[in-house]
Amino acid sequence: MKVLLVGELCKDTTYYCDVSRMSPEAPVPVADLVWKSIADGMAGNVNSNLKAFGIDTTFLHQRPTQHINKTRYVDIKSGQHLLRADSTHPKITSLDVTTVDDIEQYDVIVISDYNKGFVTYETVYQLRTLFNGPILVDSKKTDLAQFAGCIVKINESEYNNATSLPRSVIVTLGSKGAKHNDIVYPSEKVNMFDVCGAGDTFLAGLTYQILQGASIGASIEFANKCAGIAVQHSGTYTLTKQDIKSL
Secondary structure, eight states: OEEEEEEOEEEEEEEEEEEEEEOSSSSSEEEEEEEEEEEEEEHHHHHHHHHHTTOEEEEEOOOTTSOEEEEEEEETTTOOEEEEEEEEOSOOOOOOGGGOOOGGGOSEEEEEEOSSSSSOHHHHHHHHHHOOSOEEEEEOOSBGGGGTTSEEEEEHHHHHHOSBOOSSOEEEOGGGOEEETTEEEOOOOOOOOOOTTHHHHHHHHHHHHHHTTOOHHHHHHHHHHHHHHHTTSSSSOOOOHHHHHHO
């Protein structure tokens, strides 16, 4: 199984803090740093989870100098997010599709578009023109009808903010599951701890099942289970071998 993954990479840093007092300088909590974790986020999280399924991925993302950083501060006792601070390179160069070698070697193309500049509408159009297999798109853009012919996955907020939609779209609904063609595929009830990166895990699970030849409905049900595991853990989470065995 070979997948071409296209999207923006970020560094997810989470500082876990002990919060037990208020600042004398302002009405804000004081966060004493206990430990931190660093992981690949955004499309990087999709890549990590695809690899967890044993998929051979080629990951195309922005240049290393065009950094995207997300830094979260989390109360270690409650798991409550205290603050998220982002920094994004002011101009990210879009992908030059002509640099992609032997595009037909891939079974599936996955586009994880956080709308930071690396993926444009033209990027997706060119990939659709060059590639005959399935293309999965998870995008923060609003004119989603331009992705017609792809398997489009968005969350409920993105669905409500869209200015146009393709005829068929998968909409993730958080704890309620996911919807496709007016059919709701419910997710199992779990102890939700942190939704960070759950959509990326859903996309990886969906891709894995499509590669197995599963129907779209069965793929969504499987992806729901993958996301359900991710939300039970803090921060950006990569499925383990044991997680995958439990699916």
